[in-house]
Structure formats: structure tokens, C-alpha cells
Amino acid sequence: MSRCVALVPAAGFGQRFGSPTPKQYLDLVGRPLMAHTLATLAAVPAIDLVAVVVSPGDEWFDGFDWSGIAKLTVLRVGGASRAQSVQNGLSALRADGRLADADWLLVHDAARCCVSVELVERLIATLADDPVGGLLALPVPDTVKRADAAGRIAATVSRSGLWLAQTPQMFRAATLAEALEQGASDAITDEASAVEALGLAPRLVEGDAQNFKVTYPRDLALAAAILAARTGQ
């Protein structure tokens, strides 16, 4: 099987979170939030390299000790959008020969800090021979409503066939590079949508509700409880 490289965009400022310190650097059970994310990815035996993309003006990364996380490399090439950060990171890895066209790239949000080794291994095992690649996702469990401008229900949408996209999203480096080059960066909120725009159909691999993205301050307590339960703290 080809090599697997994890790419973690962490150049956002978490506007919805509303903290002066970007959420990926907030303390969570004694370490910066994204240290949990990076350590879990590094603990997956099939992953050879974990590359984290931070903004060129990042003032926080160097304030922490990352030496305990094997396979980690930092790329200070973050862009104005998540898609741009991923594209810049991918280009940097290809330019210095650390990523070949046929390698699998697993793009994972820094803020999905409760991802588990087992979940990533399930994704890699399911997609190992897939011609396109795919992503972790969850079938929508609730009844779905479309709102009108007044905050009232305009329609009830059938949830049949609807999934919530998670990460990692796993594609061949060359496929993802082509997809991101062709896509308009503002419209791309995940890698799969860029690959879909090439006319390809990424595979959905069942994820886990614990692999949620820390988005609002209230999410921290849930993430802390999940991580503490795993380590028996």
C-alpha cells in the first residue's frame, strides 16, 4: 500500500468560538487542544508523517513543547481559508519531496481532537484499494428542518440518504491537488466537495459522534469528558 500522510489545517482563528487564543491552542485536559489531535494521528502505525499547517504569523505554536509527538512536522503556510491552508500544505509537502502523487493524504481538522486511532484505522482499511478515496461521515440521526428568514420552519427535509461529513478525508495527493487547484477556495468547506467537483464520488465511511469538531466554548466540556474517560483521568 502507498504511504499515508496526515495533513492538519490549524491556521484558523475560530471566529465562531470567539476566544482571543485560537481554539486549537486552548488547554484541554492539560495540553493544547490540537496536541490530542496530532498525538492520535501520530499513534496510527500506517501514518508516516503528521504535518500541521499553521499561519505564517502564528504566535502560539512555538510556546508549546511538541517534541513528544512522533512524526510531527510544522508547515507555516496557512492561508485565508481552510481550503487554502490545505492547498498550501499539500504544495509544500510535494515541493520538498515528502509527498508523492500516489500517496494517501488524510486531511483532518485540528479541532476534531477526540478522533481515535481505531476510527482512523477503519478509514484507512476501508479505502486502501478505493479508486477515489473518501471520508468519515455520520448518517443524520435527527429530523431535519429548513428554516425561513424569520426562524420558522419552511420545510421538513427527508433525512434519508443524508450524512454529516467529518474528517479525516482521505484522497490521493495528486487527486486532491487537482481538485483544489480547480475549485474556488471560498466555496470549498471540505476536501470531498472539491473532489466531487471533478466528477468523482468519494466513499462514505461510517464515523463516530465522538469525532465532533470543537466549534463553540460549550463543546470543550464534552471533549474534555471524552478524553478524560479514555485516559482514566
Ligand code: C5P
Ligand atoms: O473554523 P473551522 O473549525 O471550521 O476550521 C476547520 C479547521 O480548518 C480548523 O482546524 C482550522 O484551524 C482550519 N483552518 C485553517 N485555515 C483557515 C481557516 C481554518 O487551517 N484559514
